[in-house]
Amino acid sequence: xxxxxxxxxPGRSVAKAVRVDTGDDLGSAIAxxxxxxxPTLVVVGGAEGLAGRESDEAxxxxxxxxxxxxxxxxxxxxxxxxxxxxxxxxxxxxxxLGLGFPLIGVAARxxxxxxxxxxxxxxxxxxxxxxxxxxxxxxxxxxxxxxIARLAGELAxxxxxxxxxxxxxxxxxxxxxxxxxxGRTVVAVAGSGGAADAVAAGSDPRAExxxxxxxxxxxxxxxxxxxxxxLLGGEP
Numbered sequence: 275x276x277x278x279x280x281x282x283x284p285g286r287s288v289a290k291a292v293r294v295d296t297g298d299d300l301g302s303a304i305a306x307x308x309x310x311x312x313p314t315l316v317v318v319g320g321a322e323g324l325a326g327r328e329s330d331e332a333x334x335x336x337x338x339x340x341x342x343x344x345x346x347x348x349x350x351x352x353x354x355x356x357x358x359x360x361x362x363x364x365x366x367x368x369x370x371l372g373l374g375f376p377l378i379g380v381a382a383r384x385x386x387x388x389x390x391x392x393x394x395x396x397x398x399x400x401x402x403x404x405x406x407x408x409x410x411x412x413x414x415x416x417x418x419x420x421x422i423a424r425l426a427g428e429l430a431x432x433x434x435x436x437x438x439x440x441x442x443x444x445x446x447x448x449x450x451x452x453x454x455x456x457g458r459t460v461v462a463v464a465g466s467g468g469a470a471d472a473v474a475a476g477s478d479p480r481a482e483x484x485x486x487x488x489x490x491x492x493x494x495x496x497x498x499x500x501x502x503x504x505l506l507g508g509e510p
Contacts, residue, residue: 275299278306282389283402286369291407293383294421300428307406309376313349313434313506315340316426316458318449320441320468321359328467332360332440335463335495336367340438343499345373347507349434352426354418355379355407356386357399360440365403378406378429380422384413416445423452436461436505442469447480454489459505464494 276292276299283289292303317340324332341364344351353361361379368377379401386400387393388409400407410421426435437453437460439446446469450460462473472478474492476485484490493501 276303276306278308281400281407286402287405289404289407291388291409293409293411295411297424300425303408304428307378307408309350309378309406309429311429311431313347314426314430315344315349315351315435315502315506316422316437316449316453317351317353317360317364317440318422318437318442318446319360319439319466319470320443320446321354321356321361323443323468324359324441328441329359329363331495332466333363333367335440335466335498336360336364337371339495339499340364340502341367341371341373341375343502343506345371345375347503348375349506350376350378350429352378352380352422352429354422355381355400355404357401361401365401369403376406377404378408378425379404380408380410380418380425382412382414382417383409385415385417416448419445419448419452422449423456423458426453426458427456432508433457434506434508436502438502439463439470439473441467446470450484450490454484454487458489460484460490461498461501461505462490462492463498464492
């Protein structure tokens, strides 16, 4: 049975983490982390490829719109948990605004550095403003994609969940596909670059396949707030 342990980051609150080896462990992991069912937003997209103007605009989107709405609705967020791209921007927004919503990072153990523990040479840092981490077995980028989608399904209250795609590279396509396969609406932020723009424009065969599911919508930053309220808050 997974047992929670503390992950300490200098100058930040202590996060709770669990190690998970099989899907059958998820229920016990959720209990060990003391997480509860509530509206759940999955955030996927650009990691190291998100930079410059696109990074600045994504950071503003998280700080002005996404993080405040999640907190107001009593929701929680599941993402990839590393200190890069959209995960870093969302973690910083949560910290800078002083918000307390659960921010749960899901990462393959071989890919990340857990403070105070040995790590693989190519491992990257965990984002220090997350409240929880689910560290799954294995390594290789993309290994976490099915786990993110499944965990969000386990956590979502009465199906109130959505996936937000901001920018993104090759792995983001897999993230989006995992979400639609589980019946979750994917919101592609138009103008954020990368995979999100391709999905919004339908300019890639992968975008056409996703669109055929009826589970993909495009939104620009100005229209995102009411859409998230409807998907996460159950508003008509």
